[in-house]
Amino acid sequence: MTAPSSDTLRHPQLAARPITRRIRRIAPRALLLLSACATIAATEPAVDADISAERLSRDVRILASDPFGGRAPGTPGETRTIEWLVGELQAIGLEPGGPDGAWTQAVPLLRTQLGTGTLSASMQGTTLPLQQGEDIYFSTLRPVSEITLAQAPMVFVGYGVTAPERGWDDFKDADLTGKVAVFLINDPDFRAATGDEAANRFGGQAMTYYGRWTYKFEEAARRGAIAALIVHDTDGAGYGWSTVTAPGGENYDVAGATNRLALQGWLSGAAADRLFTAAGQDLATLRTQAATPAFRPVELGTTFSANLPVTHESLMSRNVLARLPGTTRPDEVVFYGAHWDAYGEGAPDAQGRTIRPGANDDALGVAGLLEIARAFKAGPPPQRSVAFGFWTAEERGLLGSETYARDPVYPAASTVANITLDILNTGGPSRDVLLVGEGQSTLEDMLTGAAAAQGRTVTPETLPERGLFYRADHFSVAKRGVPTLLLMAISGAPDLVEGGRTGGQAWLDGYMACYHQTCDAWTPELDFTGAAQDTALAFYVGRDLAMSDVWPEWKEGSEFAQIRNADRLRSNASQP
Secondary structure: OOOOOOOOOOOOOOOOOOOOOEEEEEOHHHHHHOOOOOOOOOOOOOEEEEEEHHHHHHHHHHHOOHHHOOOOOOOHHHHHHHHHHHHHHHHHOOEEOOHHHOOEEEEEEEEEEEOOOEEEEEEOOEEEEOOEOOOEEEEOOOOOOEEEEEEEEEEEOOOOOEEHHHOEEOOOOOOOOOOEEEEEOOOOOOOOOOOOOOOOOOOOOOOOHHHOHHHHHHHHHHOOOOEEEEEOOHHHHOOOHHHHHOOOOEEEEEOOOOOOOOEEEEEOHHHHHHHHHHOOOOHHHHHHHHOOOOOOOEEEEEEEEEEEEEEEEEEEEEEEEEEEOOOOEEEEEEEEEEEOOOOOEOOOOOOOOOEOOOHHHHHHHHHHHHHHHHHHHHOOOOOEEEEEEEEOOOOOOOHHHHHHHHOOOOOHHHEEEEEEEOOOOOEOOEOEEEEOOOOOEOHHHHHHHHHHHOOOEEEEOOOHHHOHHHOOOHHHHHOOOOOEEEEOHHHOOOOEOOOHHHHHHHHHHHHHOOOOOOOOOOOOOOEOHHHHHHHHHHHHHHHHHHOOOOOOOEOOOOOOHHHHHHHHHHHHHOOO
C-alpha cells in the first residue's frame, strides 16, 4: 500500500461455527442518547438492521472462489468481479454513482514486474550476493525494460524523517543523488524509553505517516536517490517478511506518474546485519544514534549493483460506484468504501495453491457494504445521499481510492463522512469493536454510542505501531479533509464472547499468518457473526448521519482539521 502524493500531504501534521443469526437494534435516532450502561446483551443486540452473517458468508465465498482468480486489477478476475458487483447493486436497487451516471470510474494503471537477475553489495574488495525474495526484496515503478545500477554508493539515513514541526531532520542536507538510501522502518521514537531524546517526539508506539514505508520511498525520490531499501523488522513494520515478498516483484502505479525510484524495497533483518558488519558498521549502534535529533547520514563505504529485467504494461482498471439519492439534501453525501481487489495469483504454496483469494481482505468488506446497501434500501429513504465506493488497486497502493479522491464525483466539501470496511472479525461475536486512529474525529463518539446500543464497548487499537490509519482507502479522502471511520480488525485482539481476549489473540495470530497469502480463503469454519456486528455498527453511524444535519468534525490536534475547515469555508464562500 502506498501513500498520498507528496504534493498533497508532505508532512503529517497537516475459528468457530457459521452462524446465520441476524442483528437487530433500537431506533437509530436514539443512538446519541445511549450511555455505556446500556443493558442489551452483547450476544443478542437489539437492532433494526437486517445484517445477515449468512449473506456475508455467501458473498465472501463467491468473491473468494477460484473463478475470480484472486481479483487482481486488469485480469479476467477483475472483469468477473465488476460484473458481479454491478449485478448485485442493481438487484439491491441502487443507482449508478460514477461519473456521468455510470457504474464505474476508469483508473488507468501501470503494472510492472521484475524478472530474475543479479543483486549484490560490494565493500572493501568483498562482494556480497543478495537473493531476491530471501535477503532483499525489490520492485520498480518505472516503465522500462531493464534496471541497471552499477556500484551506486549506499548511505544509511536512519529513519529518514524530515519533520521541521517536530524539530527533526535526519538528512542534514546530505546529497543523495544517484545513491541507494537505507532506512529504518517506523518513527524515531518507536523504541524510545522515558528520558530518551526521541521520546514522544512522534507517536510513540502509534506510527505516524513519517514511519510508513511509502513516506520513506517518497522522501528518497525527492532527494534524488536512485534506489531505497528499508531494513525489515516485524515489530517495526507490523508484519512479517512473507508479507513484504507477497507481491513477487510486481508493482502498480497510476499511469503517467513521474519521479519514481529505479528500485524500491526491503532488506531482511539478517541480510542487513551481514551487510552492515561487512561494511565495518554495527547496525545496533546505528539504530541508537538514529533515535537522536543529532543523527547525520552515514556513508557505508559500500556500493550496490543490480541488473534486473522488467516487463511493464498499461492497463485500465475500474472503481465501482453506486448511490442511493437523498430526499431533502441529496448533494450532501455519506460515503461508504471497501476495496474489491486482492493479490491475484502467485507462487504455489505448500499445498500447490496459487490463487490469493483475499477472503477477508477485502471480500468481506465488499460483502459488508452490500449488506449496508440492503439495509438502507429496506428502510426509510435517507435525507442525505448515501454513496458506495468499491475501489480497485488498494493492495497496490490505494490507487483506486486515490484516483477517485483526485477527481471526486462528490466533492470533499459536501462529503459528510467516509466509513471504510477493510478486514473484519471472523472469530465470532465480540464484546468490543476495535477503533483505528483514536482521537481523530467525532465519528468515534458516534461509534461509541452505536456500540453501546449493541451492549458492546469500543477498544482503541492495541497495535498502533502498524500505522493502519495510513494504510487503507479512507486515507485518500482523509488527507483531503473528509472525516473518516475505519473498521479494521487486525488493529488488535477482539474480546470474543467465547474465549475473551485470549481467544481474540488466537484468531488474530491465525489470520495474520494468512495475510496476503493463499490461505486467506473462505472456509465453513469462519464465523461471520462478529463481522455482522461490526457491519451493523457501520450502518448505524452512517444511518444517523444520513437522517440528520450533523456534520462530523476532526478533533483538535488532528492533522486534517485545518484542511476540512478551509475546504468548508471555500465551499460556503462559493454559495450564492
